Amino acid sequence: MNLRPLTVADETAAIRAHEALASEDFPFLFDFRLGDSFLAYVRRVDAFNDGGPFFTEGGVPGIFLVAECEGEIVGRLSVRYELNAYLREYGGHVGYCVLPGFRRRGHGTEMLAAGLDLLWRRGLDRALLTCDDDNVGSIAVIERAGGSYAKTIPGDQEGGADKRHYLFSRDSSPATLRSLKNPIVSPPGQKA
Numbered sequence: 728m729n730l731r732p733l734t735v736a737d738e739t740a741a742i743r744a745h746e747a748l749a750s751e752d753f754p755f756l757f758d759f760r761l762g763d764s765f766l767a768y769v770r771r772v773d774a775f776n777d778g779g780p781f782f783t784e785g786g787v788p789g790i791f792l793v794a795e796c797e798g799e800i801v802g803r804l805s806v807r808y809e810l811n812a813y814l815r816e817y818g819g820h821v822g823y824c825v826l827p828g829f830r831r832r833g834h835g836t837e838m839l840a841a842g843l844d845l846l847w848r849r850g851l852d853r854a855l856l857t858c859d860d861d862n863v864g865s866i867a868v869i870e871r872a873g874g875s876y877a878k879t880i881p882g883d884q885e886g887g888a889d890k891r892h893y894l895f896s897r898d899s900s901p902a903t904l905r906s907l908k909n910p911i912v913s914p915p916g917q918k919a
């Protein structure tokens with residue numbers, strides 16, 4: 728699996744992925760509506776990855792990458808380098824999704840590892856992962872990767888599900904993640 732920036736060549740695949748995840752109420756592309764210019768969107772993502780202006784969940788600095796396997800987009804990863812009040816409760820540092828046809832092949836676990844790796848490389852020591860209390864798949868991925876359960880908080884005022892909080896720390900990288908090869912992340916700006 729390769730993690731790389733979104734490119735204009737991804738238009739058809741990314742929009743298909745966006746539609747597929749919309750039925751699960753999960754945004755593949757943040758703040759994107761069908762009919763928006765994809766070229767303009769890619770430029771926005773590039774600008775965000777280069778340091779701003781920030782547009783993904785929470786409006787904080789971070790990085791947005793797509794996961795590719797054998798030439799196909801299989802998911803996406805969003806890493807927040809800082810937390811604001813909303814992210815501290817509901818979003819956490821790392822968000823990822825795997826397209827329905829590519830699940831249960833280890834991609835989710837690998838993206839979690841890559842997201843943590845990006846945070847550690849950025850100098851963070853601890854990471855907060857959140858997930859819906861009823862998201863069986865995400866709970867399994869985080870717990871299997873060694874996330875330490877902290878608490879569950881009530882859903883947001885818009886009727887969201889209760890959120891589980893898990894913590895990872897740089898010093899105690901869990902065995903599952905350590906055993907993964909160093910995830911390949913193409914540097915921002917480099918178009919794979």
Ligand SMILES: CC(C)(COP(=O)(O)OP(=O)(O)OC[C@H]1O[C@@H](n2cnc3c(N)ncnc32)[C@H](O)[C@@H]1OP(=O)(O)O)[C@@H](O)C(=O)NCCC(=O)NCCS
Pocket residue numbers: 751753822823824825826829830831832833834835836837857858859862863864865867868871
């Ligand atoms: C959650 C999600 C990212 C998991 O991705 P994935 O690529 O299938 O995860 P992995 O293959 O790394 O799974 C690792 C292990 O977690 C467990 N697991 C994963 N999905 C599971 C599910 N739906 N039910 C039960 N266990 C599950 C399994 O033990 C699995 O190992 P196995 O397949 O060898 O049994 C994916 O289902 C998804 O994108 N869901 C929608 C978006 C989402 O919820 N994102 C996370 C937000 S916090």
